[in-house]
Amino acid sequence: MRFVCDIQNEKYKGLRLCRADLSDYGKVFAFLDSCRNALDRIEFFYPYTQGELKNVLDNGCFLCAVEGDEIVATCAVDEDEEYARQLAEIVRECTGGCEDVKLAYEASGLMVREDRRGAGLASYMLSKAVEYADERGINLCGVVHYLNKASIATFFGRKFLLSGIFEPVFGYKFVYLLKKYNFHYSKPEIYDKIEITEADKQKAALQKGLQGFGLVGDALFFSEIGRKA
Numbered sequence: 001m002r003f004v005c006d007i008q009n010e011k012y013k014g015l016r017l018c019r020a021d022l023s024d025y026g027k028v029f030a031f032l033d034s035c036r037n038a039l040d041r042i043e044f045f046y047p048y049t050q051g052e053l054k055n056v057l058d059n060g061c062f063l064c065a066v067e068g069d070e071i072v073a074t075c076a077v078d079e080d081e082e083y084a085r086q087l088a089e090i091v092r093e094c095t096g097g098c099e100d101v102k103l104a105y106e107a108s109g110l111m112v113r114e115d116r117r118g119a120g121l122a123s124y125m126l127s128k129a130v131e132y133a134d135e136r137g138i139n140l141c142g143v144v145h146y147l148n149k150a151s152i153a154t155f156f157g158r159k160f161l162l163s164g165i166f167e168p169v170f171g172y173k174f175v176y177l178l179k180k181y182n183f184h185y186s187k188p189e190i191y192d193k194i195e196i197t198e199a200d201k202q203k204a205a206l207q208k209g210l211q212g213f214g215l216v217g218d219a220l221f222f223s224e225i226g227r228k229a
Contacts, residue, residue: 153215
């Protein structure tokens with residue numbers, strides 16, 4: 001792995017931020033597989049295929065928080081352009097064409113080892129993926145199980161907007177959280193609340209031009225944020 005920087009935060013003392021490449025495939029795969037198997041709900045992390053993980057390591061940006069020789073957290077930017085078109089199309093369809101981005105690259109592989117959770121490390125890792133995307137001038141899209149409140153809240157904390165809900169794989173319903181390059185917004189004063197389990201109501205809100213921006217308890221907050229592709 002290539003060293004990027006020491007993580008300067010007392011919460012994460014002793015950690016280094018590194019960028020993995022294809023030669024780190026075995027170590028990264030083992031980390032993700034172990035963490036996924038330890039989840040209370042395994043469906044909250046949809047695994048990479050072997051080819052997908054190799055492609056992200058080889059052609060994208062795969063970031064790791066490392067303690068000694070061990071990975072403790074990951075987050076990546078998948079720069080597969082064809083997949084970015086597919087994600088953009090899902091967002092376009094879900095919003096009835098209101099959100100018309102051309103490409104939305106996936107922010108993927110967000111995972112924190114169980115003993116390192118609860119200190120904001122997921123948010124830190126996602127922030128580094130956002131910094132990388134900003135340097136590249138690209139849009140990002142998080143693809144998250146629709147009931148995974150912790151992950152959804154992490155994306156909301158980094159100003160991603162819930163801009164789609166879709167079931168591309170039987171048994172896996174996902175929300176699509178979009179962060180457009182160089183797009184900023186303030187917290188809306190007027191909003192609707194929709195329960196996280198009410199997928200049909202969320203779909204209807206998206207079709208009306210609303211997007212999700214916050215989560216409190218089981219309630220998602222939707223509002224008309226504004227559109228600039």
